[in-house]
Amino acid sequence: MIAIIDYGVGNLFSLVSSLRAIGVEAEITSDVDTIKKADKLILPGVGAFGDAIKKLRDSGLDIVIKQEVKNGKSLMGICLGMQMLFDKSFEYGEYEGLGLISGEVVELKGDIPENLKIPHIGWNALKFENESPIFKYINEGDFVYFVHSYHAVNCEDNLIATAEYGRNVTAAVQSGNVYGCQFHPEKSGDIGLKILKAFCETE
């Protein structure tokens, strides 16, 4: 069973449907026992960083997630969920993240040419930067769906994929059993389902 961590933000409906479509049982939960029993964890997220990390901390689930990861359980952060894996974010202030992957989250604005629209929204091709088990069913150049205005930087050591949007934008990261996708696998058609399937099969 995959636990989709519910800390009161975002629409988790399509994530559950995606996992169901690949035959994986998933539960939206904030219950510590359920999270501990789960085979793997997914940390979703939409909205603003400060608000989301506060809700996660207030629920006490940040500690539970860190402990489970330490015990060897695989974790995938998606979109804002990925951004929360890093040390820090500068979205409307300065906030401390979970610190599971080194790097920080900054505005796209100023980091990409001015003529490009923000948010970075739509389908973009993945460029592999490093091997990762979550890519075992897909190929370089496959398209995934992005919607974001902030991006992760200074995370070269853990970078596994980028997408070209006026520069190489962090698309996916991995540090051991911790994975992060800036794009939405649950909105990326068959390619997204294949990434989720590969994640569900990680050791």
Added chain:
Amino acid sequence: MITKRIIPCLDVKDGRVVKGVNFKDLNDVSSPVELGKYYSSCSADELVFYDITASSDGRKLFADILKEVAANIFIPLTVGGGINTLDDFDRVLKCGADKVSVNSGAIKNPDLIGEAAKKYGDQCVVLSVDVKRVDGQFRVFAKGGREDTGMEALSWIERCVKAGAGEVVVNSIDTDGVKKGFDIELLKLVCERVNVPVIASGGAGGAEDFVELFKEIPDIDAGLAASIFHFGEVKISDLKKILNENNINARMIQNV
């Protein structure tokens, strides 16, 4: 590089897709779920569902069908039609919509876009606007294109984007249904005015019209159409191939 998006639009009444759809390989041509799956499998980049139901019973049916569509389609889903309040946003987002399209609702209550963007994020709020030339001016029309609001379209669009609309669907009443191409003049002006994604609607008659659109206006993000896709005049996977042959970046998928 980000790809140009191709978006089929489906009108739903009482839980069924209307305006006649003509696919040989579908058993139930008016099932939103079947059509959603079909479009998703032939590389549509997004789906738009418009609820054209007037009754509250119809609304309930729409909610049920939306849930079923969302559970079966793993591409972005935009929902419009009858969005007048934040509760309407809530209602369709809870059923699995990713974005909500507002048209007359924003004209009636200009604060709606700002309030929705604050609550759900800019990326969730799509302004849909029907535009027609009147006395040499681009005017905003309401009520499905029947009523001239007297408002100038470009300043209306700019105002809505400033309030928080994350995308704009521009439907030209002048070119809609004529099938002689998109309204390049209007769309160019909109793209010059705002820096959020702009989606062209109204006028596509064939693949060449999409090629013209993306060649003439490199800044435009997407093309939306209904009947030419529904009647199989243009197959989306073929269209994507033609776009790529014309050096327009479009998402291809395997096994189509």
